[in-house]
Amino acid sequence: MRQQGEQIGKLHEMMARQTAAATSMPRDPPTPVAPVAPPPAMAAAPVTAVPPAASGSSAPIPSELGAEKERSLAALTTFKRFNPPTFDGDVKDPWTVETWLSAMEALFKDIYTLEKDKVRLAAHCFEGSARMWWDQARKNRSLDTASVTWETFREMLLLEYFPDSDRRKIKENFRKLKQGNRSVREYEREFTHMINCVSDLVHGDRDRAEVFEHGLRPEIFKTVHAFRLKTYEEVLDRALWVESGNAIARDEREAYKREKDREKAKKRPAGGSAGQSSSKRPPRPQRS
Structure with a gap:
């Protein structure tokens, strides 16, 4: 027991000496840390601006091309x-x-x-x-x-x-073109047919209306001309209207004439021998 106590005491003394030695030793100053320089600023790469697509661009989109086809x-x-x-x-x-x-x-x-x-x-x-x-x-x-x-x-x-020979011939015939005994629709078909073949026969709608109007039959032209119409469609429509009215009036006149003829036939005395005998006077009696 005695020996153990001595050993414990020696250990305490060693620990005390080590602690005193550590305290008495001078401490080295901390090594200064060199400041780290900031990295150099990188130059910004130029950015190319992309212009927006124009709204009226004529370049067709593939989907539009497909739809059009x-x-x-x-x-x-x-x-x-x-x-x-x-x-x-x-x-x-x-x-x-x-x-x-x-x-x-x-x-x-x-x-x-x-x-x-x-x-x-x-x-x-x-x-x-x-x-x-x-x-x-x-x-x-x-x-x-x-x-x-x-x-x-x-x-x-x-x-x-x-x-060119046919063109000249049509021009000559066009200058002589009149309605004559044809209907307005028949006259209009030939009139339009010639103009479609030779476009310079008339100059504008007003000229076309006047030329067509002057080719109408006199009784139709007189009525149509009185309206002083300006467009070709108006002249054609009025000419058809006048022609229709004239046809109705003509039919009415003919119907009236037929009716009068029938009435005259009814009033006329019957022919033949009976009619002749009735018209004679009775014979006179003979004198004695």
Whole structure:
């Protein structure tokens, strides 16, 4: 027990000396830490501004192109379903050309064809020499079918298939054109037919109205002229109205005349021997 106490005491003394030595030793000052320089500022990369897309940009979107192709195909399918007349151009006859153009225009109206589709659809009806002419005309003029108006197309076709000799002849006949014994509608058809073939026969709607009016029969012209109408449609409508009124009046006059003739026939005495005997006087008695 005694030895253990001595050992414990020695341990306490060693611990005390170590503590005193640690306290008496000078402490090294802390090593200064060099300041860290901030990284150099990086120059901002230039950013190229992207302008917004213009609202009126003409560049078509792929989806729009697809929709337009489908619409064009549907228009062509509808057009072909009505079996439109073909045109081969083998004979250069103005009446044939004008008749074909009129048939096209009537069909366009019936199926509500858009203006931008008319030339493209009509060109599908070309055959033979007409097809060759159209292909060559497009190449020579660098034409895009979608940009050609119907009026331009009509003029090009008539210019190609309408000889100058026929044009001059129509102009001469137009100056002499009168209604005569025809109906107003028959006169109007030939009048319009000539103008469609030669567009410079009249200059504007007012001129067309005046020329048509002066070609009417005198009894119709007198009434129509009194109204001082300004447009061709008004003149044509009034001429048809006057003609109808004249026809009704004529029918009434003829019916009245027939009725009078029947009344006269009833009042007329019956013919034959009976009529003759009744008109004679009785014989006189003989004297004795």
